[in-house]
Amino acid sequence: MRRRLGVGDAVMIGLGAMIGAGIFAALAPAAKAAGSGLLLSLAAAAVVAYCNATSSARLAARYPESGGTYIYGRERLGAFWGYLAGWSFVVGKTASCAAMALTVGVYVWPGHAHAVAVAAVVALTTVNYLGVQKSALLTRVIVASVLAVLAAVVIAAATSAEANPQRLELDADITVVGILQAAGLLFFAFAGYARIATLGEEVRDPARTIPRAIPLALAITLVVYAAVAVAVLLVLGPQRLAESTAPLSAAVQAAGIDWLSPIVRAGAAVAALGSLLALILGVSRTTLAMARDHHLPSTLAAVHPRTAVPHHAEIAVGAVVAVAAATADLRAAIGFSAFGVLLYYAIANAAALTLRADEGRPLRVIPALGLIGCLVLACTLPAEAALAGAAVTAVGAIVYLLRRRPLSGRSGARS
Known part of the structure; x- marks a missing residue:
């Protein structure tokens, strides 16, 4: 691939991945868990995200290839951990797809949110199937539009006569578990900065560009999210915020x-x-890569001869997301997605811990804190999300172990 993206381009890609619908959907379930401790949860999520971003940046500079933690885990920890990172990404991001589709539904037509969500999935799967991809220009337009809307919300709420600073005060009934649970849910809104790392083959001077772009994009996103959270709390308060669907x-x-x-x-x-x-x-695309490596059924590696898209993978992903969007609850989808993404970044932090000083290793406390933070937040998510995530992860591990013997046999035959 051609290396044509600079720091500004990479930051914009990161903002496009992070500043999206997550902030429109994640505040309510987070407020339900943390109550008046919502801002503390946002800070905790930001700390873990910073550690993850730093680890991802150093690994991406070392391995400037497409694939992200799927590559890092494989190269630094072994094939199983790379596979598990890929599995967690596919599972977690599939749930993210359902959450995004449901967000369209609850804001566009609340009474028929599931139907709108399914229609959105079918329409966009068709767009991807036809080989029509979102351009860099369209990304910039979407980011600019969303930032304008968020700025309008902040100004309107903060200057309203209904704004009451007392709604920002901490209540006596907040708990550490509630704050951590909300932090895990808010992490859903931060996930996306690794999109910069996955473009390792397309940025100029990745050893400098990626480590600069990821923290910068994350810092801008944190400022935006903090402003929105404060403004919404000023007019709604934690209880009304927790009860809101939009x-x-x-x-x-x-x-x-x-x-x-x-x-x-x-x-x-x-x-x-x-x-x-x-x-x-x-x-x-991750499904395609895993199918090529025989971690998923080989039919998913098929590429359409005319449109050059992985059409079997597109259809399979679209079908799974459509079913999830038709049946899942938005808050449950956010929690399940957060579990998969947190596990993905836990593996990234573990991989970063193995870097040597001459390989660009960050201060050890950063990936160590990121690893512990990811695991703690994953375990403190709502019980249904944590248990479902753990069960699906276990299924992925079993699939790997069942396929390991045939793969070993084929490797021996080739050698």
Whole structure:
């Protein structure tokens, strides 16, 4: 691939991956878990995300190849851990697809959210199948539009007569477990900075560009999210926020600016559709890579002779996401997605711990804190999400072990 992306391009890609529909959907379930400790949860999620970003950046500089932690885990920890990272990515991001589709539904047509979600999945799967991919220009337009909507929400809420600073005060009933659980859910809104690392073959001077771009994109995202969280809490408070299905729309309505609500809903839909398009694209390509390595059925590695897309993988991913979008709850999808993504980054941090000083190793405390933080947040997610995530991870490990013997036999035959 051609190395044509600079720091600014890489930062924009990271912002496009992070500042999307996550902030429109994750605040409500996080507020339900943390209550008035929501901002503490946001800070905790940001610390873990920073550690993950630093580890990913150093590994990407060392291995400037497409594939992200699927490559890092394989090269630093062994084939099984690379596979498990890929499995976690596919599972977690498939749930993210369902969450994004449901976000479209709850903001566009709340009474028929599941039907709208399925329609969105079918439409965007068709777009990807036809080989129509989101351009860099469209990414910039979507990011600019979403930032404009979020800025409008912050200004409207913060300057409203309904804004009450007392709603930011900590209650006596907040718990450490609740704060950590909310941090795990909010991590869903941060996930995406690794998109920069997966473009390792396309950036100029990756050893310098990637380590600079990832933390910068993360810092900008944190500032935006903190401003939005404060503004929404000022007008809704933690309890009303927790009960809302479309929290940013509810915030502008509570602020008495009803005309802004349709714009917020449209912005959420655009952000979610943009994220969904990119997610389906990414999951299908990772599925293709794992099928080529015989970790998934080989039929998923088929590439269409005319459109040059992995059409079997596209259809399979679209079908699974459509079923999930038709049956899942938005909050459950966010929790399940967070589990898979946190496990993915736990493996990235473990891989970073094996780097030597001459390989660009970060301070050991950073990947160590990231590894511990990912595992703690994964374990403190809502019980249903954590148990379902653990069960699916176990299924993935069993599939690997069952296929290991045949793969070993084929390797021996080739050698």
